[in-house]
Amino acid sequence: xxxxxxxxxxxxxxxxxxxxxxxxxxxxxxxxxxxxxxxxxxxxxxxxxxxxxxxxxxxxxxxxxxxxxxxxxxxxxxxxxxxxxxxxxxxxxxxxxxxxxxxxxxxxxxxxxxxxxxxxxxxxxxxxxxxxxxxxxxxxxxxxxxxxxxxxxxxxxxxxxxxxxxxxxxxxxxxxxxxxxxxxxxxxxxxxxxx
Amino acid sequence: xxxxxxxxxxxxxxxxxxxxxxxxxxxxxxxxxxxxxxxxxxxxxxxxxxxxxxxxxxxxxxxxxxxxxxxxxxxxxxxxxxxxxxxxxxxxxxxxxxxxxxxxxxxxxxxxxxxxxxxxxxxxxxxxxxxxxxxxxxxxxxxxxxxxxxxxxxxxxxxxxxxxxxxxxxxxxxxxxxxxxxxxxxxxxxxxxxxxxxxxxxxxxxxxxxxxxxxxxxxxxxxxxxxxxxxxxxxxxxxxxxxxxxxxxxxxxxxxxxxxxxxxxxxxxxxxxxxxxxxxxxxxxxxxxxxxxxxxxxxxxxxxxxxxxxxxxxxxxxxxxxxxxxxxxxxxxxxxxxxxxx
Numbered sequence: 001x002x003x004x005x006x007x008x009x010x011x012x013x014x015x016x017x018x019x020x021x022x023x024x025x026x027x028x029x030x031x032x033x034x035x036x037x038x039x040x041x042x043x044x045x046x047x048x049x050x051x052x053x054x055x056x057x058x059x060x061x062x063x064x065x066x067x068x069x070x071x072x073x074x075x076x077x078x079x080x081x082x083x084x085x086x087x088x089x090x091x092x093x094x095x096x097x098x099x100x101x102x103x104x105x106x107x108x109x110x111x112x113x114x115x116x117x118x119x120x121x122x123x124x125x126x127x128x129x130x131x132x133x134x135x136x137x138x139x140x141x142x143x144x145x146x147x148x149x150x151x152x153x154x155x156x157x158x159x160x161x162x163x164x165x166x167x168x169x170x171x172x173x174x175x176x177x178x179x180x181x182x183x184x185x186x187x188x189x190x191x192x193x194x195x
Numbered sequence: 196x197x198x199x200x201x202x203x204x205x206x207x208x209x210x211x212x213x214x215x216x217x218x219x220x221x222x223x224x225x226x227x228x229x230x231x232x233x234x235x236x237x238x239x240x241x242x243x244x245x246x247x248x249x250x251x252x253x254x255x256x257x258x259x260x261x262x263x264x265x266x267x268x269x270x271x272x273x274x275x276x277x278x279x280x281x282x283x284x285x286x287x288x289x290x291x292x293x294x295x296x297x298x299x300x301x302x303x304x305x306x307x308x309x310x311x312x313x314x315x316x317x318x319x320x321x322x323x324x325x326x327x328x329x330x331x332x333x334x335x336x337x338x339x340x341x342x343x344x345x346x347x348x349x350x351x352x353x354x355x356x357x358x359x360x361x362x363x364x365x366x367x368x369x370x371x372x373x374x375x376x377x378x379x380x381x382x383x384x385x386x387x388x389x390x391x392x393x394x395x396x397x398x399x400x401x402x403x404x405x406x407x408x409x410x411x412x413x414x415x416x417x418x419x420x421x422x423x424x425x426x427x428x429x430x431x432x433x434x435x436x437x438x439x440x441x442x443x444x445x446x447x448x449x450x451x452x453x454x455x456x457x458x459x460x461x462x463x464x465x466x467x468x469x470x471x472x473x474x475x476x477x478x479x480x481x482x483x484x485x486x487x488x489x490x491x492x493x494x495x496x497x498x499x500x501x502x503x504x505x506x507x508x509x510x511x512x513x514x515x516x517x518x519x520x521x522x523x524x525x526x527x528x529x530x531x532x533x534x535x536x537x
Contacts, residue, residue, distance in 0.1 A: 116221070
Protein backbone atom coordinates (compact mmCIF):
# COMPACT_ATOMS: atom_id res chain seq x y z
CA UNK A 1 0.00 0.00 0.00
CA UNK A 2 2.86 2.39 0.76
CA UNK A 3 4.21 1.88 -2.78
CA UNK A 4 0.81 2.77 -4.13
CA UNK A 5 0.52 5.92 -2.03
CA UNK A 6 4.01 7.11 -2.94
CA UNK A 7 3.46 6.56 -6.64
CA UNK A 8 0.03 8.21 -6.52
CA UNK A 9 1.56 11.34 -4.93
CA UNK A 10 4.33 11.43 -7.55
CA UNK A 11 1.77 11.14 -10.31
CA UNK A 12 -0.51 13.88 -8.98
CA UNK A 13 2.40 16.30 -8.62
CA UNK A 14 3.68 15.47 -12.08
CA UNK A 15 0.28 15.76 -13.71
CA UNK A 16 -0.14 19.34 -12.56
CA UNK A 17 3.06 20.30 -14.49
CA UNK A 18 2.38 18.25 -17.57
CA UNK A 19 2.26 19.80 -21.01
CA UNK A 20 1.27 16.75 -22.98
CA UNK A 21 -1.05 13.78 -22.59
CA UNK A 22 -0.25 10.37 -23.99
CA UNK A 23 -3.12 7.97 -24.48
CA UNK A 24 -2.57 4.52 -25.87
CA UNK A 25 -4.22 1.24 -26.63
CA UNK A 26 -2.32 -1.50 -24.78
CA UNK A 27 -1.89 -5.09 -25.78
CA UNK A 28 -0.57 -7.13 -22.86
CA UNK A 29 1.41 -10.29 -23.60
CA UNK A 30 0.00 -10.37 -27.16
CA UNK A 31 -3.41 -11.29 -25.74
CA UNK A 32 -5.06 -8.90 -23.35
CA UNK A 33 -6.43 -5.48 -24.29
CA UNK A 34 -6.08 -2.35 -22.19
CA UNK A 35 -5.48 1.36 -22.07
CA UNK A 36 -2.69 3.56 -20.77
CA UNK A 37 -2.63 7.25 -19.91
CA UNK A 38 0.55 9.20 -19.21
CA UNK A 39 1.40 12.85 -18.61
CA UNK A 40 5.06 13.59 -19.22
CA UNK A 41 7.01 16.26 -17.43
CA UNK A 42 10.18 17.58 -19.06
CA UNK A 43 13.10 17.66 -16.66
CA UNK A 44 15.85 18.88 -18.99
CA UNK A 45 15.80 20.02 -22.59
CA UNK A 46 18.38 21.11 -25.15
CA UNK A 47 18.60 21.38 -28.92
CA UNK A 48 21.54 20.85 -31.20
CA UNK A 49 21.68 22.36 -34.67
CA UNK A 50 24.00 20.93 -37.29
CA UNK A 51 24.59 22.30 -40.76
CA UNK A 52 24.82 19.44 -43.23
CA UNK A 53 25.18 19.38 -46.99
CA UNK A 54 21.53 18.43 -47.32
CA UNK A 55 20.46 21.26 -45.06
CA UNK A 56 20.02 22.08 -41.41
CA UNK A 57 19.59 19.23 -38.95
CA UNK A 58 17.99 19.96 -35.59
CA UNK A 59 18.03 17.41 -32.79
CA UNK A 60 16.30 17.84 -29.44
CA UNK A 61 17.36 15.90 -26.36
CA UNK A 62 15.15 15.67 -23.31
CA UNK A 63 14.98 13.88 -20.01
CA UNK A 64 11.37 13.25 -19.12
CA UNK A 65 9.55 12.05 -16.02
CA UNK A 66 6.64 9.95 -17.25
CA UNK A 67 3.97 9.04 -14.68
CA UNK A 68 1.51 6.61 -16.18
CA UNK A 69 -1.62 4.68 -15.38
CA UNK A 70 -2.38 1.45 -17.21
CA UNK A 71 -5.37 -0.88 -17.17
CA UNK A 72 -5.59 -4.20 -18.96
CA UNK A 73 -8.12 -6.97 -18.83
CA UNK A 74 -7.31 -10.64 -18.90
CA UNK A 75 -10.67 -11.90 -20.00
CA UNK A 76 -12.62 -13.73 -17.29
CA UNK A 77 -9.48 -13.91 -15.21
CA UNK A 78 -8.03 -10.64 -13.96
CA UNK A 79 -8.49 -6.89 -14.10
CA UNK A 80 -5.10 -5.29 -13.72
CA UNK A 81 -4.29 -1.71 -12.77
CA UNK A 82 -0.80 -0.33 -12.75
CA UNK A 83 0.47 2.99 -11.53
CA UNK A 84 4.07 3.89 -12.13
CA UNK A 85 6.68 6.28 -13.29
CA UNK A 86 9.40 6.11 -15.91
CA UNK A 87 12.53 8.16 -16.46
CA UNK A 88 12.71 8.61 -20.22
CA UNK A 89 15.57 9.79 -22.38
CA UNK A 90 14.15 11.27 -25.58
CA UNK A 91 15.94 12.08 -28.79
CA UNK A 92 13.86 14.17 -31.16
CA UNK A 93 14.90 14.64 -34.77
CA UNK A 94 13.05 17.86 -35.51
CA UNK A 95 14.50 18.66 -38.90
CA UNK A 96 14.32 17.40 -41.60
CA UNK A 97 12.14 14.54 -40.25
CA UNK A 98 10.06 14.69 -37.13
CA UNK A 99 10.81 11.46 -35.32
CA UNK A 100 11.03 10.83 -31.60
CA UNK A 101 12.97 7.98 -30.02
CA UNK A 102 12.72 7.22 -26.31
CA UNK A 103 14.36 4.83 -23.92
CA UNK A 104 12.76 4.44 -20.52
CA UNK A 105 13.39 2.86 -17.16
CA UNK A 106 10.59 2.73 -14.61
CA UNK A 107 8.99 1.31 -11.53
CA UNK A 108 5.33 0.40 -11.14
CA UNK A 109 2.87 -0.87 -8.63
CA UNK A 110 0.48 -3.40 -10.17
CA UNK A 111 -2.76 -4.43 -8.54
CA UNK A 112 -4.78 -7.24 -10.05
CA UNK A 113 -8.35 -8.11 -9.11
CA UNK A 114 -9.73 -11.59 -9.70
CA UNK A 115 -12.43 -11.45 -12.38
CA UNK A 116 -14.78 -13.78 -10.59
CA UNK A 117 -16.04 -14.46 -7.10
CA UNK A 118 -13.29 -15.48 -4.71
CA UNK A 119 -13.95 -17.77 -1.76
CA UNK A 120 -12.00 -19.13 1.15
CA UNK A 121 -13.01 -21.97 3.41
CA UNK A 122 -12.40 -21.95 7.12
CA UNK A 123 -13.58 -24.81 9.34
CA UNK A 124 -15.81 -26.04 6.55
CA UNK A 125 -17.51 -22.67 6.16
CA UNK A 126 -17.34 -21.02 2.74
CA UNK A 127 -16.73 -17.26 2.88
CA UNK A 128 -16.61 -14.71 0.09
CA UNK A 129 -13.43 -12.64 -0.20
CA UNK A 130 -14.17 -9.21 -1.62
CA UNK A 131 -11.71 -7.30 -3.81
CA UNK A 132 -9.44 -10.33 -3.93
CA UNK A 133 -6.34 -10.17 -6.05
CA UNK A 134 -2.60 -9.77 -5.98
CA UNK A 135 -0.09 -6.96 -5.53
CA UNK A 136 3.09 -6.73 -7.55
CA UNK A 137 6.09 -4.49 -7.76
CA UNK A 138 7.26 -4.16 -11.34
CA UNK A 139 10.41 -2.53 -12.74
CA UNK A 140 10.12 -1.81 -16.45
CA UNK A 141 12.17 -1.17 -19.56
CA UNK A 142 10.77 0.49 -22.64
CA UNK A 143 11.64 1.84 -26.03
CA UNK A 144 9.39 4.08 -28.04
CA UNK A 145 9.27 5.36 -31.60
CA UNK A 146 6.97 8.25 -32.43
CA UNK A 147 6.30 10.71 -35.19
CA UNK A 148 4.53 14.00 -35.81
CA UNK A 149 2.89 13.87 -39.21
CA UNK A 150 2.13 17.56 -39.31
CA UNK A 151 5.35 19.48 -39.03
CA UNK A 152 3.88 22.86 -38.26
CA UNK A 153 2.50 23.84 -34.89
CA UNK A 154 -0.14 24.12 -33.58
CA UNK A 155 -0.19 20.35 -34.01
CA UNK A 156 -2.44 18.63 -31.52
CA UNK A 157 -1.57 15.01 -32.24
CA UNK A 158 1.38 12.76 -32.92
CA UNK A 159 1.55 8.97 -32.74
CA UNK A 160 3.91 6.48 -31.16
CA UNK A 161 4.54 2.78 -30.78
CA UNK A 162 6.02 1.64 -27.50
CA UNK A 163 7.06 -1.85 -26.47
CA UNK A 164 7.46 -2.09 -22.71
CA UNK A 165 8.79 -5.02 -20.69
CA UNK A 166 7.72 -5.49 -17.06
CA UNK A 167 9.10 -7.80 -14.43
CA UNK A 168 6.30 -8.69 -12.03
CA UNK A 169 7.40 -9.68 -8.55
CA UNK A 170 6.57 -11.60 -6.46
CA UNK A 171 4.52 -13.78 -8.82
CA UNK A 172 4.04 -17.40 -7.75
CA UNK A 173 7.35 -17.41 -5.83
CA UNK A 174 9.13 -15.97 -8.84
CA UNK A 175 9.76 -12.99 -11.10
CA UNK A 176 7.68 -13.10 -14.27
CA UNK A 177 8.39 -10.97 -17.32
CA UNK A 178 5.44 -9.52 -19.15
CA UNK A 179 5.14 -7.34 -22.18
CA UNK A 180 2.97 -4.38 -23.09
CA UNK A 181 2.75 -3.03 -26.60
CA UNK A 182 1.38 0.50 -26.58
CA UNK A 183 0.00 2.09 -29.70
CA UNK A 184 -0.88 5.63 -28.83
CA UNK A 185 -1.23 9.29 -29.52
CA UNK A 186 0.35 12.33 -27.95
CA UNK A 187 -1.93 15.30 -27.38
CA UNK A 188 0.14 18.50 -27.26
CA UNK A 189 -1.62 21.04 -25.12
CA UNK A 190 1.09 23.68 -25.39
CA UNK A 191 2.56 24.68 -28.68
CA UNK A 192 6.18 24.37 -27.63
CA UNK A 193 5.80 20.98 -26.10
CA UNK A 194 7.40 18.02 -27.77
CA UNK A 195 7.45 15.62 -24.83
CA UNK B 196 0.23 5.34 -43.45
CA UNK B 197 -3.34 5.79 -42.26
CA UNK B 198 -4.29 2.35 -43.55
CA UNK B 199 -1.21 0.89 -41.94
CA UNK B 200 -2.16 2.33 -38.54
CA UNK B 201 -5.75 1.18 -38.97
CA UNK B 202 -4.60 -2.34 -39.84
CA UNK B 203 -2.37 -2.56 -36.77
CA UNK B 204 -5.20 -1.30 -34.54
CA UNK B 205 -7.68 -3.82 -35.92
CA UNK B 206 -5.16 -6.64 -35.57
CA UNK B 207 -4.34 -5.77 -31.98
CA UNK B 208 -8.01 -5.49 -31.06
CA UNK B 209 -8.79 -8.80 -32.73
CA UNK B 210 -5.96 -10.51 -30.90
CA UNK B 211 -6.92 -8.94 -27.60
CA UNK B 212 -10.63 -9.59 -27.69
CA UNK B 213 -10.38 -13.29 -26.78
CA UNK B 214 -13.03 -15.89 -27.28
CA UNK B 215 -16.65 -14.79 -27.18
CA UNK B 216 -17.63 -18.25 -26.02
CA UNK B 217 -15.42 -17.83 -22.98
CA UNK B 218 -17.86 -15.24 -21.63
CA UNK B 219 -20.38 -17.90 -20.70
CA UNK B 220 -20.15 -20.01 -17.55
CA UNK B 221 -18.98 -19.26 -14.02
CA UNK B 222 -15.57 -18.29 -12.72
CA UNK B 223 -14.94 -19.19 -9.09
CA UNK B 224 -11.66 -18.50 -7.38
CA UNK B 225 -10.58 -20.70 -4.51
CA UNK B 226 -8.24 -19.00 -2.06
CA UNK B 227 -6.25 -21.50 -0.06
CA UNK B 228 -2.87 -21.30 1.65
CA UNK B 229 -1.40 -18.45 -0.35
CA UNK B 230 -2.90 -19.24 -3.75
CA UNK B 231 -5.92 -17.96 -5.68
CA UNK B 232 -6.90 -20.81 -8.00
CA UNK B 233 -9.56 -20.23 -10.67
CA UNK B 234 -12.17 -22.85 -11.49
CA UNK B 235 -13.97 -22.16 -14.77
CA UNK B 236 -17.33 -23.91 -14.82
CA UNK B 237 -18.77 -24.38 -18.31
CA UNK B 238 -21.59 -26.47 -19.69
CA UNK B 239 -24.94 -27.71 -18.50
CA UNK B 240 -25.02 -26.67 -14.85
CA UNK B 241 -28.76 -27.35 -14.62
CA UNK B 242 -28.04 -31.05 -15.19
CA UNK B 243 -26.64 -31.33 -11.66
CA UNK B 244 -23.76 -33.35 -13.15
CA UNK B 245 -20.32 -31.86 -12.53
CA UNK B 246 -16.92 -33.16 -13.58
CA UNK B 247 -13.77 -31.67 -12.06
CA UNK B 248 -10.95 -31.79 -14.61
CA UNK B 249 -7.45 -32.27 -13.23
CA UNK B 250 -5.11 -31.05 -15.94
CA UNK B 251 -1.81 -32.56 -16.96
CA UNK B 252 1.76 -31.38 -16.63
CA UNK B 253 2.43 -30.53 -13.94
CA UNK B 254 2.55 -27.08 -15.44
CA UNK B 255 -0.54 -27.21 -17.65
CA UNK B 256 -3.86 -25.49 -17.16
CA UNK B 257 -7.51 -26.46 -17.12
CA UNK B 258 -8.73 -24.43 -20.07
CA UNK B 259 -6.22 -25.95 -22.49
CA UNK B 260 -8.58 -28.94 -22.44
CA UNK B 261 -11.50 -26.81 -23.55
CA UNK B 262 -11.07 -27.19 -27.27
CA UNK B 263 -12.60 -29.41 -29.92
CA UNK B 264 -15.74 -31.42 -30.50
CA UNK B 265 -15.47 -33.61 -27.42
CA UNK B 266 -15.91 -30.60 -25.17
CA UNK B 267 -19.01 -29.47 -27.05
CA UNK B 268 -20.51 -32.91 -26.57
CA UNK B 269 -19.57 -33.00 -22.89
CA UNK B 270 -20.80 -29.51 -22.09
CA UNK B 271 -24.21 -30.15 -23.68
CA UNK B 272 -24.88 -32.79 -21.07
CA UNK B 273 -22.73 -31.98 -18.02
CA UNK B 274 -20.86 -29.09 -16.39
CA UNK B 275 -17.09 -29.31 -16.61
CA UNK B 276 -14.97 -27.62 -13.96
CA UNK B 277 -11.70 -26.52 -15.59
CA UNK B 278 -9.53 -25.91 -12.55
CA UNK B 279 -6.04 -24.41 -12.55
CA UNK B 280 -3.99 -26.16 -9.91
CA UNK B 281 -1.74 -24.29 -7.51
CA UNK B 282 1.09 -22.38 -9.23
CA UNK B 283 -0.15 -23.32 -12.72
CA UNK B 284 -2.24 -21.69 -15.43
CA UNK B 285 -3.94 -18.61 -14.04
CA UNK B 286 -3.41 -19.54 -10.39
CA UNK B 287 -1.57 -16.80 -8.59
CA UNK B 288 -0.20 -16.10 -5.18
CA UNK B 289 2.90 -16.45 -3.17
CA UNK B 290 3.06 -20.11 -2.48
CA UNK B 291 6.66 -21.07 -1.94
CA UNK B 292 8.34 -24.21 -3.27
CA UNK B 293 8.90 -25.62 0.22
CA UNK B 294 5.12 -25.68 0.63
CA UNK B 295 4.58 -27.56 -2.61
CA UNK B 296 3.81 -31.03 -1.42
CA UNK B 297 1.34 -33.60 -2.61
CA UNK B 298 -0.54 -33.24 0.69
CA UNK B 299 -1.06 -29.55 0.02
CA UNK B 300 -2.44 -30.28 -3.45
CA UNK B 301 -4.81 -32.86 -1.99
CA UNK B 302 -6.03 -30.28 0.53
CA UNK B 303 -6.62 -27.87 -2.37
CA UNK B 304 -8.88 -30.40 -4.05
CA UNK B 305 -10.77 -31.01 -0.80
CA UNK B 306 -11.45 -27.30 -0.64
CA UNK B 307 -12.59 -27.17 -4.26
CA UNK B 308 -15.09 -29.96 -3.63
CA UNK B 309 -16.45 -28.08 -0.61
CA UNK B 310 -16.73 -24.90 -2.67
CA UNK B 311 -18.56 -26.59 -5.56
CA UNK B 312 -21.04 -28.27 -3.21
CA UNK B 313 -21.60 -24.93 -1.51
CA UNK B 314 -22.22 -23.15 -4.80
CA UNK B 315 -24.21 -25.76 -6.70
CA UNK B 316 -25.80 -27.88 -3.96
CA UNK B 317 -24.77 -30.75 -1.73
CA UNK B 318 -26.75 -33.19 -3.85
CA UNK B 319 -24.82 -32.63 -7.10
CA UNK B 320 -23.40 -35.62 -8.93
CA UNK B 321 -19.68 -35.06 -8.79
CA UNK B 322 -17.08 -36.91 -10.87
CA UNK B 323 -13.33 -36.55 -10.84
CA UNK B 324 -11.40 -36.73 -14.12
CA UNK B 325 -7.62 -36.69 -14.38
CA UNK B 326 -5.46 -36.72 -17.49
CA UNK B 327 -1.74 -37.59 -17.42
CA UNK B 328 -0.34 -35.81 -14.33
CA UNK B 329 -3.99 -35.28 -13.38
CA UNK B 330 -4.16 -39.09 -13.23
CA UNK B 331 -1.36 -39.12 -10.68
CA UNK B 332 -3.10 -36.43 -8.68
CA UNK B 333 -6.53 -38.03 -8.85
CA UNK B 334 -5.33 -41.54 -8.04
CA UNK B 335 -3.46 -40.20 -5.03
CA UNK B 336 -6.63 -38.41 -3.95
CA UNK B 337 -8.63 -41.62 -4.29
CA UNK B 338 -6.38 -43.43 -1.83
CA UNK B 339 -8.65 -42.14 0.93
CA UNK B 340 -12.11 -43.66 1.38
CA UNK B 341 -13.35 -40.44 2.93
CA UNK B 342 -12.32 -38.56 -0.19
CA UNK B 343 -13.83 -41.18 -2.49
CA UNK B 344 -17.15 -40.65 -0.71
CA UNK B 345 -17.32 -37.12 -2.13
CA UNK B 346 -17.59 -38.43 -5.70
CA UNK B 347 -19.87 -40.62 -7.81
CA UNK B 348 -17.01 -41.88 -9.95
CA UNK B 349 -13.36 -41.58 -10.99
CA UNK B 350 -12.25 -41.18 -14.60
CA UNK B 351 -8.56 -41.67 -15.31
CA UNK B 352 -7.33 -40.85 -18.78
CA UNK B 353 -3.75 -41.80 -19.64
CA UNK B 354 -2.96 -41.28 -15.98
CA UNK B 355 0.56 -41.47 -14.61
CA UNK B 356 -0.31 -43.24 -11.34
CA UNK B 357 3.04 -45.06 -11.23
CA UNK B 358 5.88 -42.99 -12.63
CA UNK B 359 8.76 -45.48 -12.14
CA UNK B 360 6.67 -48.19 -13.88
CA UNK B 361 5.65 -45.74 -16.58
CA UNK B 362 9.32 -45.15 -17.46
CA UNK B 363 10.06 -48.87 -17.70
CA UNK B 364 6.99 -49.54 -19.87
CA UNK B 365 7.83 -46.58 -22.14
CA UNK B 366 11.31 -48.04 -22.74
CA UNK B 367 9.70 -51.38 -23.69
CA UNK B 368 7.38 -49.63 -26.14
CA UNK B 369 10.25 -47.68 -27.69
CA UNK B 370 12.10 -50.93 -28.23
CA UNK B 371 9.24 -53.07 -29.58
CA UNK B 372 7.20 -50.58 -31.59
CA UNK B 373 10.28 -48.59 -32.53
CA UNK B 374 12.01 -51.66 -33.92
CA UNK B 375 8.85 -52.64 -35.83
CA UNK B 376 8.72 -49.17 -37.38
CA UNK B 377 12.40 -49.41 -38.29
CA UNK B 378 11.77 -52.77 -39.94
CA UNK B 379 8.99 -51.16 -41.98
CA UNK B 380 11.34 -48.33 -42.94
CA UNK B 381 9.18 -45.61 -41.36
CA UNK B 382 10.91 -42.44 -40.10
CA UNK B 383 14.15 -44.34 -39.80
CA UNK B 384 16.44 -41.65 -38.42
CA UNK B 385 13.95 -40.56 -35.72
CA UNK B 386 13.11 -44.09 -34.63
CA UNK B 387 16.78 -45.08 -34.64
CA UNK B 388 17.53 -42.21 -32.26
CA UNK B 389 14.70 -43.29 -29.93
CA UNK B 390 15.52 -47.00 -30.04
CA UNK B 391 19.22 -46.33 -29.45
CA UNK B 392 18.32 -44.21 -26.46
CA UNK B 393 15.99 -46.90 -25.10
CA UNK B 394 18.64 -49.59 -25.52
CA UNK B 395 21.07 -47.48 -23.51
CA UNK B 396 18.82 -47.03 -20.47
CA UNK B 397 19.27 -49.25 -17.43
CA UNK B 398 15.63 -49.85 -16.49
CA UNK B 399 16.61 -50.88 -12.98
CA UNK B 400 18.14 -47.50 -12.35
CA UNK B 401 16.46 -44.73 -14.36
CA UNK B 402 17.73 -41.28 -13.42
CA UNK B 403 15.63 -38.11 -13.21
CA UNK B 404 17.25 -36.80 -16.40
CA UNK B 405 16.50 -40.02 -18.23
CA UNK B 406 12.91 -39.79 -16.98
CA UNK B 407 12.64 -36.34 -18.57
CA UNK B 408 14.15 -37.66 -21.80
CA UNK B 409 11.71 -40.58 -21.85
CA UNK B 410 8.85 -38.08 -21.58
CA UNK B 411 10.19 -36.06 -24.51
CA UNK B 412 10.75 -39.11 -26.68
CA UNK B 413 7.32 -40.36 -25.67
CA UNK B 414 5.66 -37.32 -27.20
CA UNK B 415 7.90 -37.54 -30.26
CA UNK B 416 7.20 -41.24 -30.78
CA UNK B 417 3.47 -40.62 -30.71
CA UNK B 418 3.86 -38.09 -33.52
CA UNK B 419 5.78 -40.61 -35.62
CA UNK B 420 3.02 -43.21 -35.67
CA UNK B 421 1.24 -42.87 -38.99
CA UNK B 422 -1.94 -44.68 -37.97
CA UNK B 423 -3.00 -42.06 -35.47
CA UNK B 424 -6.02 -39.89 -35.98
CA UNK B 425 -5.22 -36.27 -35.40
CA UNK B 426 -7.35 -33.34 -34.45
CA UNK B 427 -9.28 -31.91 -37.38
CA UNK B 428 -9.27 -28.28 -38.34
CA UNK B 429 -12.43 -27.72 -36.31
CA UNK B 430 -10.54 -28.86 -33.23
CA UNK B 431 -7.60 -26.52 -33.66
CA UNK B 432 -7.44 -23.99 -30.91
CA UNK B 433 -5.55 -20.73 -31.14
CA UNK B 434 -3.59 -19.94 -27.99
CA UNK B 435 -4.98 -16.42 -28.09
CA UNK B 436 -8.44 -17.81 -27.41
CA UNK B 437 -7.39 -19.25 -24.08
CA UNK B 438 -7.50 -16.61 -21.34
CA UNK B 439 -4.51 -18.22 -19.68
CA UNK B 440 -1.58 -15.88 -20.01
CA UNK B 441 0.83 -17.96 -22.08
CA UNK B 442 3.94 -16.13 -20.89
CA UNK B 443 3.34 -16.20 -17.15
CA UNK B 444 1.43 -19.50 -17.27
CA UNK B 445 4.21 -21.45 -18.93
CA UNK B 446 6.95 -19.86 -16.84
CA UNK B 447 5.35 -20.34 -13.43
CA UNK B 448 4.01 -23.73 -14.53
CA UNK B 449 7.53 -24.98 -15.14
CA UNK B 450 8.72 -23.53 -11.82
CA UNK B 451 5.88 -25.33 -10.04
CA UNK B 452 6.64 -28.53 -11.92
CA UNK B 453 10.27 -28.34 -10.78
CA UNK B 454 9.12 -27.73 -7.22
CA UNK B 455 6.87 -30.79 -7.35
CA UNK B 456 9.64 -32.92 -8.84
CA UNK B 457 11.91 -31.82 -6.00
CA UNK B 458 9.21 -32.77 -3.52
CA UNK B 459 9.33 -36.33 -4.87
CA UNK B 460 6.46 -36.78 -7.31
CA UNK B 461 8.71 -38.76 -9.64
CA UNK B 462 8.74 -41.50 -7.01
CA UNK B 463 4.96 -41.83 -6.80
CA UNK B 464 4.12 -45.48 -7.44
CA UNK B 465 0.50 -46.36 -6.70
CA UNK B 466 0.08 -49.62 -8.60
CA UNK B 467 0.24 -51.67 -5.41
CA UNK B 468 -2.30 -49.38 -3.73
CA UNK B 469 -4.91 -49.35 -6.47
CA UNK B 470 -7.00 -51.91 -4.54
CA UNK B 471 -7.93 -49.04 -2.18
CA UNK B 472 -10.10 -47.48 -4.89
CA UNK B 473 -13.63 -48.77 -4.35
CA UNK B 474 -15.31 -46.10 -6.46
CA UNK B 475 -16.76 -46.84 -9.92
CA UNK B 476 -13.88 -46.17 -12.31
CA UNK B 477 -13.54 -45.49 -16.02
CA UNK B 478 -10.07 -45.85 -17.56
CA UNK B 479 -9.41 -44.21 -20.93
CA UNK B 480 -6.17 -44.86 -22.81
CA UNK B 481 -4.59 -44.37 -26.22
CA UNK B 482 -3.05 -47.54 -27.66
CA UNK B 483 0.00 -45.61 -28.85
CA UNK B 484 0.57 -43.61 -25.69
CA UNK B 485 4.33 -43.68 -25.26
CA UNK B 486 4.17 -41.02 -22.54
CA UNK B 487 2.00 -43.04 -20.15
CA UNK B 488 1.94 -46.52 -21.71
CA UNK B 489 -1.31 -48.53 -21.87
CA UNK B 490 0.15 -51.14 -19.52
CA UNK B 491 -0.68 -48.76 -16.66
CA UNK B 492 -4.29 -48.85 -17.81
CA UNK B 493 -4.29 -52.66 -17.91
CA UNK B 494 -2.78 -52.70 -14.40
CA UNK B 495 -5.47 -50.38 -13.12
CA UNK B 496 -8.23 -52.40 -14.74
CA UNK B 497 -6.93 -55.49 -13.00
CA UNK B 498 -6.08 -54.05 -9.59
CA UNK B 499 -8.64 -51.36 -8.75
CA UNK B 500 -10.72 -52.61 -5.83
CA UNK B 501 -14.17 -52.55 -7.37
CA UNK B 502 -15.97 -54.67 -9.94
CA UNK B 503 -17.53 -51.53 -11.41
CA UNK B 504 -14.58 -50.60 -13.61
CA UNK B 505 -13.96 -50.40 -17.31
CA UNK B 506 -10.97 -49.80 -19.58
CA UNK B 507 -11.49 -48.23 -23.00
CA UNK B 508 -8.49 -48.45 -25.33
CA UNK B 509 -8.52 -46.07 -28.31
CA UNK B 510 -6.89 -47.80 -31.26
CA UNK B 511 -5.81 -44.69 -33.15
CA UNK B 512 -4.68 -42.42 -30.32
CA UNK B 513 -1.59 -41.55 -28.35
CA UNK B 514 -1.39 -39.56 -25.13
CA UNK B 515 -4.45 -37.44 -25.90
CA UNK B 516 -7.34 -39.53 -27.26
CA UNK B 517 -9.64 -36.53 -26.80
CA UNK B 518 -7.93 -34.91 -29.80
CA UNK B 519 -8.05 -37.73 -32.32
CA UNK B 520 -11.09 -39.73 -31.25
CA UNK B 521 -12.92 -36.96 -29.42
CA UNK B 522 -16.49 -37.97 -30.19
CA UNK B 523 -16.04 -41.53 -28.96
CA UNK B 524 -14.10 -40.22 -25.98
CA UNK B 525 -16.88 -37.84 -24.97
CA UNK B 526 -19.51 -40.53 -25.53
CA UNK B 527 -17.66 -42.93 -23.22
CA UNK B 528 -17.36 -40.31 -20.48
CA UNK B 529 -21.04 -39.35 -20.75
CA UNK B 530 -22.15 -42.99 -20.73
CA UNK B 531 -20.14 -43.61 -17.56
CA UNK B 532 -21.45 -40.48 -15.86
CA UNK B 533 -25.08 -41.15 -16.76
CA UNK B 534 -24.75 -44.74 -15.53
CA UNK B 535 -23.52 -43.56 -12.13
CA UNK B 536 -25.93 -40.86 -11.05
CA UNK B 537 -27.35 -40.76 -7.54
